[in-house]
Amino acid sequence: MAINLEELRARPLPREVAEEIERFETAIEEYLAGDLPEDVFRVTRLNQGIYGQRQGGTNQMVRVKIPYGRVTPEQLETLASISELYSRGWGHLTTRQNVQFHFVELRDTPELLRLLAAVGLTSREACGDTVRNVAGCHLAGACPYEVLDITSWAQATTDLFLRNPIAQRMPRKFKINFSGCATDCGQAMFNDVGVIAVNRPLPDGSTEAGFKIVMAGGLGATPHPAQALEDFTAREDLLPSIEAILRTFDHYGNRDNKLRARMKWLVDTMGIEELRERIFKERKFLRASATYPGGVPRAVLDNGDSPAGVGTSVAADGGVPVEITGLDDFRRWDLTNVVRGRANGTVSAYAHARLGDITADQFRKLADIQRDFGADIRITNRQNFVLRGLTEEQLAELHPALEVADMHRAGAELARDVVACPGADTCNLAVTQSRGLASDIDRALEEAGLAEVGGVRINISGCTNSCGQHHIADIGFMGFERRAHGRSAPGYQMLLGGSIGEMEVTFGQKATKVPARTASEAVVRIVGRFANERQAGDTFSDWLARAGGAAAVGTTLAELDEFPTPELGPDFYVDFDETGPYVSQVGESECAT
Numbered sequence: 001m002a003i004n005l006e007e008l009r010a011r012p013l014p015r016e017v018a019e020e021i022e023r024f025e026t027a028i029e030e031y032l033a034g035d036l037p038e039d040v041f042r043v044t045r046l047n048q049g050i051y052g053q054r055q056g057g058t059n060q061m062v063r064v065k066i067p068y069g070r071v072t073p074e075q076l077e078t079l080a081s082i083s084e085l086y087s088r089g090w091g092h093l094t095t096r097q098n099v100q101f102h103f104v105e106l107r108d109t110p111e112l113l114r115l116l117a118a119v120g121l122t123s124r125e126a127c128g129d130t131v132r133n134v135a136g137c138h139l140a141g142a143c144p145y146e147v148l149d150i151t152s153w154a155q156a157t158t159d160l161f162l163r164n165p166i167a168q169r170m171p172r173k174f175k176i177n178f179s180g181c182a183t184d185c186g187q188a189m190f191n192d193v194g195v196i197a198v199n200r201p202l203p204d205g206s207t208e209a210g211f212k213i214v215m216a217g218g219l220g221a222t223p224h225p226a227q228a229l230e231d232f233t234a235r236e237d238l239l240p241s242i243e244a245i246l247r248t249f250d251h252y253g254n255r256d257n258k259l260r261a262r263m264k265w266l267v268d269t270m271g272i273e274e275l276r277e278r279i280f281k282e283r284k285f286l287r288a289s290a291t292y293p294g295g296v297p298r299a300v301l302d303n304g305d306s307p308a309g310v311g312t313s314v315a316a317d318g319g320v321p322v323e324i325t326g327l328d329d330f331r332r333w334d335l336t337n338v339v340r341g342r343a344n345g346t347v348s349a350y351a352h353a354r355l356g357d358i359t360a361d362q363f364r365k366l367a368d369i370q371r372d373f374g375a376d377i378r379i380t381n382r383q384n385f386v387l388r389g390l391t392e393e394q395l396a397e398l399h400p401a402l403e404v405a406d407m408h409r410a411g412a413e414l415a416r417d418v419v420a421c422p423g424a425d426t427c428n429l430a431v432t433q434s435r436g437l438a439s440d441i442d443r444a445l446e447e448a449g450l451a452e453v454g455g456v457r458i459n460i461s462g463c464t465n466s467c468g469q470h471h472i473a474d475i476g477f478m479g480f481e482r483r484a485h486g487r488s489a490p491g492y493q494m495l496l497g498g499s500i501g502e503m504e505v506t507f508g509q510k511a512t513k514v515p516a517r518t519a520s521e522a523v524v525r526i527v528g529r530f531a532n533e534r535q536a537g538d539t540f541s542d543w544l545a546r547a548g549g550a551a552a553v554g555t556t557l558a559e560l561d562e563f564p565t566p567e568l569g570p571d572f573y574v575d576f577d578e579t580g581p582y583v584s585q586v587g588e589s590e591c592a593t
Contacts, residue, residue, distance in 0.1 A: 002364070003077040003119075011118040016163070020124070021117070024048050025110040032058075032106075047130060047168065049123025050109055053426045054585065058106035061426060062086075063126035064116060068136030068154040068178065069097035069379035073367035076377075078119045080363035086112050091363070092422060093356040093383040095469050096135050096175070098126060102426045124163065129170045131161040131246070136178035137186035138380040142348050142388040144341035146180030146307045148197035148209050153238065153305060154178045156297035160239055167246065171253030172261035174246060175218075180307070182503050187381055189226045189505035190217040190472065192249070192263045193242055196503060197307075200232045209307075210234045212503065215245055216263045216275065219466035224264035225505045227272050229279065235300075237283075239293040244283035252278070308346055330399050332410040336452060338395065339386075347390040351402055352412035355420060355438055356383030365405035373398060382419055382457070384412050415458065415527055416442055416451035419469065423462035423479070424575070424585075430462030431584045432479030432490045436576020437519055444520035450527045456540050458523060460492075471507040472498040474540040475523060481584040482515065484563030490516035490575040490582050494557075496526070496550035497541050506541070511554030517572050518560040525557065 013021075027044050030036040036044075045051075051061045064079070071079075079099055083091050086108050087101035094100060104112065116122055126133060136154040137143065157176060161167045167174070176193045179186035188194025194214040199207040211233045217226025233241050245263075252270070254261045266275050286292055327335070337350040351366065358366075366385065370377050373394055375387040385407070390398065402408035411417060418441050421427065423434030438460050445451040459473035463480070470476030476498055482491030492515075495508030514522050534543045547553050563572050575582050 002367075003074055003081070005081055005115075008078065008115055008118045013114065013117045017117045017122070018114075020163075021110050021113050024113070028106060028110070043128065043169075046128035047125060048109070048113065049126030049128075050104075050106075051127050052428065053102065054424070054428045054430075055103070055426070059102075060104045060106050060109060061422075062101045062104050062109060062112060062123055063094075064099040064101070064121055064123050065126045065133040066097050066099060066121070066379055067134050067158040068140065068151060069138050069381075070151070071377050071379065072119070073370045075119045075121055076363045076367040076370070078115055078121070080360040080367075082112055082115060083360045083363065090357050090359040093353055093358065093379050093385075095381050095383065095419060095421075095467070096133055097138075097379045097381060098133050099379070100422070102422070122162070125161075125167070127173075129172050131164075131167045131170075131174045131176065134158045134161075134176050134178070135186060135191075135381065137180050137184075138378040138386050139185060139339065139348060139388070140178070140180050140378075141376075142308055142339070142341065142346040143180055143183075143185070144308060144346065145183055146197060147199055148180055148211075148305045148307055150178040150180045150186070150195070150197060150305070152297075152300040152303040153195070155303075156239065156299040157242060159299065160243070160293055160297075161246070166243075166250065170246075170250050171255045172258060172263075174249065174263065176242065182501070184501050184503060185381075187472070187500055188214055189500055189503065190219055190223065191226060192216065192218070193245055194226050195238065195242070198232065208234075211238050213238075213241055213245075214503070215279075216267045216272075217505070218262050218264040219469060219471050220262070221464040221466075222264075223466070223471045223507045224267065225507075227267065229276060235305075236295050239297060240283055240286050241279075243293055244279050244286055247282050247286075248275070248279045251282075308341055329403075329408075329410070330396070332452070333399055333408060334395060336410045336414055336454070337412050346388070347392060347395070348386050348388040349390060349395065349398060350380070350412035351385040351387060351405070351407040352409040352417065353384050353407060354409070354442070355418070355435055362405050362407060365401075366407070369398070369401050369405070372401070380413070382413050382417060384417070411452040413457075414451075415453040415456050416445055418442055418458045418460065419473070420460040421462055421467035423460075425577070427462060427467075429465060430479065431481055432462045432492065432516060433576045433578060434460040434462035434468060434477075434479055436578075437477065437479075437492070437516060440520045440576060441523050444524050445527065448524045448528065450524060450531060453527055453531045455534075455538075456527055456530055459498075470495060470498070472500050472505060473508060474498065474544075475526060476508045477519060479516075482513070482563070484515075484572070485565050487566055487573050488582050488584055489563060489573045492516060492519050494519070494522060494554065496553060497544045499539070499541055509550035511550040512557050512561055514557070514560050515563055515572050516575060517569075522557050522560050526553065529553075 214226035420438035461468035498508030
């Protein structure tokens, strides 16, 4: 049954949440009346997950935390209503499994927060110098490779730090990601804390399941790979270890320079060995804390963490057939969007959200699908949804249901599925329209017949901050201002060869610079070469190495890095989705990436 907004508004909220929203509502009125200083209100607003837009005034972006991406039908329908009542009729899925709404009027945000709270959602600490949304592998509990189902562990970590006094005013934001196996679909290897489930051998020949914690990773203008805390962390020591890392960061992080305040900079200033020793000392004495989180947490005891099973899988990492032309729509979708655990019989299917956008109608249709098929739905870190807990028999009915919702395109999470940050459409820091380029690349790949090539992923960021995660993509773009013929123009740095998996991360290397208007042609040429030249079993990185590396491939695109005069090529000086001459405008940073 669809939600009733009046019933939602009448639901009693937990006292702590209700009082928090009331305080924020009062702060808004004080700020608008000039009685609350801008800098004080900014911190208050950001800690509520509400972020200013480049349009200025009282236009706001609201970031809704979806821990490890899991959503219910009622939550989907509430998000649909929020998009219509307070935003533009659609929301945007992020690479960290949040849902964002733009152009929300500041005075409307308290009512929006109450609707979220009524269905168990919050934007609290989705921005600011806090513990952000706890992300996790979207196939957790359905993955045939996993060592542990990290679902309950991610929930326990969310519960530990949400509104926790120790996590409110840190030197900078703090990101935690979970993966259930070394495949690392949860992208643990470039976060402040990454948790990967592993087994260790025991003397009697059996194995013990636990975790490998990595830390101090990050993207941004200066990417750092995460480094191991220790070889193995037992299940009962996981939460104390994460808290010890957070407390160490809080003690020693740079509070004077935000540009060097993330945890990754502690490795540069004190070295990894000293950082480890300080964390171990913090963990040793954490037992004396009144809130010591030791032992297996209640969420895990209640819900379990047993793995789904062991087997082989189709498509979890894009390893699908390259040639799927000539097949009917359902077969193409089945080959590219369905993930099967052969040993345990799990069946999951991706629902495609183009550019990470989802309309109110799609939110509601997805809720109906979830109810009708009894599926568990999670947001992926490539800005789609995955429906889990399906049966083989349901697939023939699911595909037409997704088609009605326009979420059925074959190749979700393949070449056509370009990831992009919001870009200069709304972000204060972006200098290019990354979403516009993503749409143009989608078009170009479709026209070239390359949209369903597997094993290649394309990510775009509108600035150096890497919200679009361009560093870890096979083909990555970072937006920046170019100068040509005395004019400003939108351009991109292309990187090639980024990857993550098997507890390793490789950041893409510079290939070439291109004008925004030729970036799509550069993608078509590279994806075309990859599809034609790769050998059986090749990853994109394998092919790239044989082709001479990023710089060598970049030289083959040199002719695309040319700007015609404004008279001969006026489009080169206008960004995608814009109508006037390109101007690089960067606002004040509040909460980058």
